[in-house]
Structure formats: C-alpha cells, structure tokens
Amino acid sequence: MTTDLFDTLLQETRQAYTGHAAMMEFAPFPDVIEPQPITPHHCPCADVFLQDTALASDTYTDLHAAIAAAAPAAHWRETYKDTDIGDDFMDRFGCYCIIGDGGPFASDRIRLYMVYMPPHLYYPWHHHPAEEIYLVVAGQAQFRRDGTPDAHLTEGQTSFHASNQPHAMQTASDPVLCLVAWRNRFDTPPVLTDRKA
Numbered sequence: 001m002t003t004d005l006f007d008t009l010l011q012e013t014r015q016a017y018t019g020h021a022a023m024m025e026f027a028p029f030p031d032v033i034e035p036q037p038i039t040p041h042h043c044p045c046a047d048v049f050l051q052d053t054a055l056a057s058d059t060y061t062d063l064h065a066a067i068a069a070a071a072p073a074a075h076w077r078e079t080y081k082d083t084d085i086g087d088d089f090m091d092r093f094g095c096y097c098i099i100g101d102g103g104p105f106a107s108d109r110i111r112l113y114m115v116y117m118p119p120h121l122y123y124p125w126h127h128h129p130a131e132e133i134y135l136v137v138a139g140q141a142q143f144r145r146d147g148t149p150d151a152h153l154t155e156g157q158t159s160f161h162a163s164n165q166p167h168a169m170q171t172a173s174d175p176v177l178c179l180v181a182w183r184n185r186f187d188t189p190p191v192l193t194d195r196k197a
C-alpha cells in the first residue's frame with residue numbers, strides 16, 4: 001500500500017535525520033508532521049534513479065531502500081522545466097518532496113526532499129531564499145558554494161547553503177543520493193544564478 005511506503009519513508013528519514021548532528025543543528029526534526037494527499041507524477045528521471053544499480057549506501061541502506069520503494073508513487077518535481085537548463089538535465093536530475101508541497105507529508109517547520117544525480121551530471125549554479133542543508137545518503141559528488149572552496153562529499157557528509165548563496169553540484173563516475181532540508185522562507189523556489197560556470 002502507498003500509505004505504508006510513505007510511512008516507512010518517513011520513519012527511515014526521521015531515523016537518518018535525527019541521528020545526524022549537523023541536520024539536527026540545522027533544524028530539529030518536526031514534532032508535528034501531517035500526512036497529506038499526493039498526486040503521483042512520473043518523469044524520466046525517476047526511471048534513471050530506479051535503474052541505477054551502482055548507487056549503494058553503507059550507512060543508510062534502509063533509507064535508500066525506502067526512497068526507492070516510494071519512488072513510483074512519488075510526485076517527481078520539474079523545478080527547472082521552463083528554464084534553459086536543457087533536456088539532459090531535465091531527464092536525469094531527480095527530486096521528489098518528502099515533507100512539503102507535493103510530498104506525502106506536511107510541516108510548517110521544514111521542507112525535506114530527496115535529490116538524485118546520476119554519474120556525469122552538472123547541476124548549474126542556483127540560489128533560493130531558504131537556507132539549505134544536503135546530507136549525502138549514497139554515492140558522492142563535488143559540492144560548490146559561492147565564496148568557499150569546493151568540497152568532495154561522500155555518505156554521511158553535509159553541505160550548508162546560506163540564504164541566496166549560489167551553489168552548484170557535479171557528479172563524476174559515481175551517482176549521488178541526498179536528503180535535502182530547507183528552513184525559513186521555503187515558499188520561494190530556486191532559480192538559476194546568472195553567472196558563468
């Protein structure tokens with residue numbers, strides 16, 4: 001049942017999140033989380049994620065499994081649909097909401113997403129008013145933040161992005177799966193940053 005898939009997803013998400021000091025420091029996991037109706041929305045990126053056999057997590061095996069199990073019932077986001085980001089990015093960059101608009105759960109405290117990037121994908125510079133933290137659940141990627149050195153992050157590591165601080169990501173031969181949390185001003189979607197890569 002779909003409800004069970006999402007309940008398991010929430011349970012595994014809560015366990016990973018509350019077990020990580022940097023995530024809890026960013027924002028405590030909400031006490032009040034309400035289930036809400038969801039309209040599944042499929043896109044090619046969902047298949048890319050589900051067919052990725054190289055993605056594996058030593059630390060977050062159960063969370064990875066729960067994200068994959070809920071994937072067919074999720075509302076996959078097309079955040080950059082009407083931009084010039086290109087078809088390759090649209091077809092391969094995967095994201096669905098776990099807590100927040102379009103997701104199976106709601107909270108007035110945080111937004112929570114899964115983000116997936118297959119190998120050799122570049123997520124161009126972008127920014128948003130919400131503060132953000134990425135937790136790498138599986139795989140690895142290069143994280144770029146305006147004004148700080150690039151960081152190569154693997155599972156269990158985090159990247160914090162301040163309000164409207166431009167950031168970008170790049171995968172090499174490995175994919176990456178992340179849990180992404182937003183706090184404050186989370187009703188404004190991200191936009192691509194007008195700058196050179």
Ligand code: FE
Nearest residue numbers: 132161167190
């Ligand atoms: Fe971001």
